[in-house]
Amino acid sequence: MNRHWNAGARGLSRRQYLQRSGAGFGALALAGLLGEEARAAGKSGADTSSAMAPRPPHFAPKAKRVLFLFMHGGPSQVDTFDYKPRLQAESGNPLPFPKPRVVSSATGNLLGSPFPFQQHGQSGRWVSSLFPEVAKHVDDLCFLYSMYGSNSRHGAALLELHTGSDTFVRPSMGSWITYGLGTENQNLPGFITICPTLTHGGVNNWASAFLPAVYQGTPIGNAGTASDQAQIPFIQNTETPRDIQRQELDFLGALNRERMGRTGPDTALEARIESFELAFRMQSTVPGLQDISDETPATRRLYGLEESKTRNFGRQCLMARRFLERGVRFVQVTHSYKWDQHDQLRSGHTSNAAEVDLPISGLLTDLKARGLLEDTLVLWGGEFGRTPCAQGGDGRDHNPHGFTMWLTGAGVKPGFGYGATDEFGYYSTEHRVHFHDLHATLLHLLGLDHKRLTYRYVGRDFRLTDVHGEIVTPILA
């Protein structure tokens, strides 16, 4: 049954309730489940929570919010964090075991990484020359070397990563998390995705599918927008002066309240009045949050805003911190579809990493300095990795069979590495971690049991992890 809400004596499902009176981004003092009944009886609503009000998790959480740094296209594990001496030694030789039955493109022999690796920090984790700045944080990172998915195409792999399904339209993990926990700042959306891609599943990667619409991600711009131009739909009005708009809303509120007197109690009508106030606050709050002029020069440098190469992604990262700081539950930052090096691996990965390395490092430094890393979980990775075998002379094909993601922050072991791929970095072989397992672990860290976080839709209880998912307990701090 649906968590929290289905237990109502009236049997009105949470979905039906939300269909009529989903309260949007705001904490509405609705009569809630007792609705008209309670009001008619002159009682105050027993349940004053709204769809987005913070809700207690199933058990004590380690993390309160999630930041996902998504590297669209599929960064190569064997060129970044998964060091494979044998791949280097046997570069040019054939792969000594079979390739997968289904592949995206034909590949040839092994291709050693053009990027030298070094050990870093106390933990001695290996990092390639692509990430010199992130390398300084290895003692805080928790690497999952044995990630795997089941689809070798971008679209399907993105959907699998974001929703758990490469076959059907399902709610995004951010939607599940806001459904489970609500959000902490009622003037902001609970789930924000900064410059997301419109391709490879597009909206479905942040949509709520059958979950109520309030849980869908709010996109700020898209991957085609420069991050300083990114906006929430309809947030801006260059025509109507703010004070005129205020007068309009005051008058509108008066008209609507008066009509309530004639129609009798109706939570939806009441919620509508409040929704305009929320919208008015949002259009003040959000652009203010996106305006980073109050950040110090030191912070701007930290995120790479002073350099053309890192400015765009740096600004995305800085916006992410500002949203996290104000209690947004799930923030995703997308580094646009650049990591797909079927050829020109050396130059492509060099340039991609150069765009994100400093901003990510700056973000981690900043989160730590502000104490946010203590209750924020950060996830880094792409929809799959890349083959250790060469495609063409200087490229790598998609590889969902084994790749690396990393976590840091609340609840995960720092300076830790979990699982492994084979000696060449092709297949996840030890302590394999599927997307479902990752999802189960994220929910666990947020205090949610992935088997209990369900939503009933056309007669079936759905979960983010479908019928799968095992918590990766060894990485838990």
Place this chain on the structure above:
Amino acid sequence: MPFVRVVPSKTQSSRALVAWVVLAVLAVPALAGAGAGSSVRPAKPPAPDPRGLELFEKQIRPLLSSRCYSCHSSQAATPAAGLRLDSSKALRKGGAHGAAVVAGDPEQSLLIRVVRHAGGAPRMPPSGRLSDAEVGALVRWVRLGAPMDAGTAPQAQVGSGPGFWAFQPVRTPVPPPVRQRAWVSNPVDAFVLARLEAAGLSPAPPADRRDLVRRVTFDLTGLPPTPEEVDAFVADRAPDAWEKVVDRLLASPRYGEKWGRRWLDVARYADSNGLDENLAYANAWRYRDYVIGALNQDLPYDEFVTEQIAGDLLPPAPDPAVNHRRLVATGFLSLGPKMLAEDDPAKMEMDIIDEQLDTIGKGFLGLTLGCARCHDHKFDPIPMVDYYALAGILKSTRTMENFNVVAVWHENLLAAPEEVRRFQAAETALTEARAALDRRKTAATQALLKRERGKVAAYLLGATRAIRESVRDEEIPSEATRWKLAAPLLRQWITHLSKARTDAGSVLAEWVRAAGLTGPGVVAAPPSLEALAARYQEQVTAAVAAWEALRAGDPKAARLPDAALEPYRALAFDSPGPYASPAGAEAYFLPDEQQEIAQLTMRVEERTRMVPSIPRAMGVAEGSPTDLKIHLRGNYLTQGELAPRGFLRAVSVVSAPRAPANGSGRLELARWITAAQNPLTARVLVNRVWMGHFGEGLVRSLDNFGRLGERPSHPELLDWLAASFSSPSPASPPASAAAPASVSPAPYPLNWSLKRLHRLILTSSTYRMSTAYRSQAGAKDPENRLLWRMNRRRLDAEEVRDSILAVSGGLDLKMGGTLLPLKNREYVTSTANRDTTDYNAPRRAVYLPVVRSSLYDLFTAFDFGDPSVVNGQRGATVVAPQALFLMNGKLVLRETRRLADRLLSLAGADDAARVQAAFRIVFSRAAAPVEVERHLAFLHRIESSLAERVPEAAERRARAWQSFCRVLLSTNEFLYLE
């Protein structure tokens, strides 16, 4: 992959092989003790342990399937080492090395040894060691006897048997007696009132006439009534005044636009594929227009269903337009989202079929068939074998042209058969003409290259000169003419020679040095340069001769064996290089070649003109009839028993036809769905129409009538409506609903007519109740399940947009066609993430493109829903983005200004009259004097606030009226229907 050979590295394999053979020789007799080559257990094993079976289904089968079966199952052409792991028998029989499993004894089981990577045994699977949990599961399973079922789906017995209400035949209940007989306008009311009276409740009073006409106009057309329409109805005191309004609205083309859109929600209509490769469905609009047209002409629902499933299979009608319409209708099966970039074509095909079945199941039958893809439906009587019986019908249907990456969906040509034949013949002729032209061009190019290979010396000197003199690109043609060279080749020579200046290994390095091209400056040419050029020519000529001789004997030869000559061959033939096939070489062809090419080009142009332009529609055609085997756990790699094409066994339709051997069975499927005895089809449909008018269905789970759906609130009413709906009509139309003083016991034969069904429902007293709240009733039935009042409803996304345009006077009522600014199969959002779709057209929203994965912001904000799935009922949320749209949306800003201008241009009106006019247009009612006062005061406030900012009085006034209009369009009175 033979069992023994596969070890992670080559170096270990020979040693491991020896050790393994020894082990195997020792082990086999021990393992096979119970009988060589047969089961190690008695021939009739005891009943399998259910825990083992469950473990097998949950964990072992998926594991074997994903990690072992590509080599060790019937799907492998030759199972590796002769070992198959896909049946109990095969497992115990084992392969070349004996039994894989000793039931009950993991330690003695080969399977366990190899997955543990135990010493001496090969390590399996080759793609990497299983996780400890996976190995543990295998060990537990072997300990439990390693049971596997034989791949036969047990008969589904759980949950809703045929006894479940939705599967029982539709009855024709007699309308129940009621006390308040005067309230009963038609039998619908009797069913509703009987339940209210039983619960001690009474129906709400009739709604105000203005509310009523506003309600029904939105319900049937999605638009507000005009002030004149409101006045006409309010003034009409005739007893059939209401019926006249209903009939007028049902006859309006706006009806098809409103209710067509409702069906499009069910049909998960969209103008793009969505999912991974978001390609434009640039012909999908024809299906959308088909639906609108079908509803406007009241195509009987059984025909509507049949055309969408099997329109291409109906006997040809004399009118070709009818045949085309039916082809367009099959777009229903093709419009779904498809994973077009799936590397596994078999998976892609089964996923597409699953999507089609999901839509058919939920859309027509209110059943979630998808569950039975992987296992017998846990709650509804749908065994896997029924799912695959239906899937076989779609497998035998052509939805796709291919399953490549990126896959191509099928489209039907909308033309008479002879015209299609003409089209195909013309296309073939055009293809041939193009090929002939290409062949001739290629031959002429080769001839040119052959000639020019004899001018190596001239090109070398010419290119050197050009480099020295920094000849600009546009000067190359005249330079070439001067020296009788071909400009495109001279250009390639220049490029190649320039590259050689920094490449000491180049065959031209000697030339570069001799010509003094090494450094940046220019060195005078030594006199011997001509001689060197002649030497290059000699070498090239020799290489060409050697190459031609070699290729004559060995057409696949890749290089000359003579290492000294090979660089000259490369120079003369390879691409990139000076003699790569150049573009723009036509001018250098010989005159007779040029003439032939000109003729061939003309032929291509002629034949291009001769290809008739034929409209296309997404849709299906017949494929090759195929029965599927059931796919265990939904995985096509593990197949079970054969499921001959057929329908759901739980729905017994007496005269059910069978799928023919020579066809897909789609037409028979349609006949089965629309058979009068099918208990689901009519119930599901009348419930959809009911929901459209009351906001909730009699069964609130519109798309699920199964056990996990909800039960009907008024089962007798549902059955009575369904029976009426599917009853063939006698000669006369149903009795006027105004007439019956007593309730007719017989159903109204509606003969699948949707318009008659609407009329029946709308002329009930139930529909005409007010929304007035009464606390006593509210306390007893807070959800209004018994219908003690009308439900208030929010305008849906299209209604919000269309009515804003309607009241401003900006709405363009042109019907049909497409607004998608994309070519067919073009990417909607390129990787540049730009959506070029323009949603500002003032057309009705139903004609705006529906772009999956990148939906129009307004649709997203107002609960349009996800157009990838069947969506019988939309949400009606109240979220902040809706308010943001009404405050800041460009459309709202534009149209409120238009409405303001419209009000200000009213002739001979003062401001009070303007407020009155606005109320009549926007709210369908007059403003009370006190309301006029308040709005005038508001206008005055805004105008004075703008005084300093907007100096021009007329503009200031217009802006104030725009503010006034924005407020009206944001009110609950505008956004909700009473």
